[in-house]
Amino acid sequence: MTRTLIRHGMILTLDAKGTYHESGTVVLEDDRIVEVVAGDVQPAIGETSIDATDMIVMPGLVDLHFHTALGKGYNDHLPLWEYLDECWYPMIRALDYDAAYWAAQASYTEAIKAGVTTVNDMYRRLDALADAADEIGIRAILSNDVADDEHDLDTLQDNVDAFHRDHGRANDRIQVRFGLEWLPLASPELLRDMRGLADELGIGIHAHLNESLSEVENSVARFGRRPTEMAYEAGLLGPDLVAAHCVHLSDDEIRMMAETGTHISHNPSSNAKLGNGIARVPEYLAAGINVGLGHDAVECNNSGDMFEVLKYASLMHRANRIDASLMQAEQVLRMATNNGAKALGVNAGSLEAGAKADIVLVNTNSVEFTPMLRDSATHPMSHLVFAANGSAVDTTIVDGKVLMRGRQLLTVDEGRVVAEANAAFRRTIDRMTVVRRAH
DSSP states (O other): OOOOEEEEEEEOOOOOTOOEEEEEEEEEETTTEEEESSSSOOOOOEEEEEOOOOOOEEEEEEEEEEOOOOTTSSSSTTTTTHHHHIIIIHHTOOHHHHHHHHHHHHHHHHHHHTEEEEEEEEEEESHHHHHHHHHHHHEEEEEOBOOOOGGGBBBBHHHHHHHHHTTHHHHHTTEEEEOOOOOOOOOOHHHHHHHHHHHHHHHOOOEEOOHHHHHHHHHHHHHSHHHHHHHHHHTOOTEEEEEOOOOOOOOHHHHHHHHHHHHHEOOOHHHTTOOOOOOOHHHHEEEETTOOOOOOHHHHHSOHHHHHHHHHHHHHHHHHHOOTTTSSSHHHHHHIIIIHHHHTSSOOSSSSSTTTTEEEEEEOOOOGGOOOOOOSHHHHHHHHHOOOOGGGGEEEEETTEEEEETTSSSSSOHHHHHHHHHHHHHHHHHHHHHHHHHH
């Protein structure tokens, strides 16, 4: 048994009671939190001690809609549909194991350095993604990019194969779900078959729904139904489904989401960059829908920094509704921790006994956190949402293992990741020319 003490930090538990200690200790045993207390606990012989002086100790962030990505900044001037056809689909069709592996290492490195401990990652070549996640140490919920066969992406069988190969690896830190690309590339039969297989295997689903107006229009033209209406009729919605984006939900679709217990990943910065609009998140929350946060992909966001997403998730709605009471700091932090973990069925997202030891330490000894009153959680939470960015994260811990300390990754060579990802991108761009000719 490995026992670790995180001492002298500002303990922001984000538990149901809102427990906060101006100076406290979090005690870990192996992959679990066993105790959270005010004040100091002296380590015994053989125990590891981490000094968290001047740091906020908080649950790791959950990136609820995540795509491993290789082409940050590449042709990112296009709206969604055109970008998918011109860049995204040709690139992911050209992937080989090596490119997918280094893309995942780069994406997970950026996530860990910004305080993310869990990613809900939809991409291709899940063999490569699982290997990368296993090595770097992040908690990864993986899903294939499934579409109808004629679109030359992933099939349901690809996803089933990934489940049997990779689900439950690394002490269950790596899990596999089904992933649905989106309705324009799917048939009603695919939705029904996916639900049936998910129920048979006992795993969840990750799907894009109602991301853009063009998607909604396409669905109405093809099926006479909006995307979420189609998903509802096919039985796809449910408490094991994470629906990404949901920018354009009708009142009836909001009812369907709430009725079925479906979770929503709100991705405000991606939605803004692609010009897709602003999701009706206040209405979703009022309806009792569990809403988490995601960055989407660095191709359509240019940053995997979830602290930026926190800020967008608050400011965008306040500006749009002309209402500064919306999306307060604590609520937004809980969306990125409690709600994301709940959506994925992961026992994390708060610091309390029995929870997984997925923890980050945020350094407040900087001008970005100055001034700060430490006697309650209010001021630290405000700074986390409105002032911080991922560079403030000093330490990232997943499953009780320290992946980064003092901003230095301990499980992979960051310099090699950068070099290999750049080389993989160049090779993939060269292959894309051949792929475009074939489509």
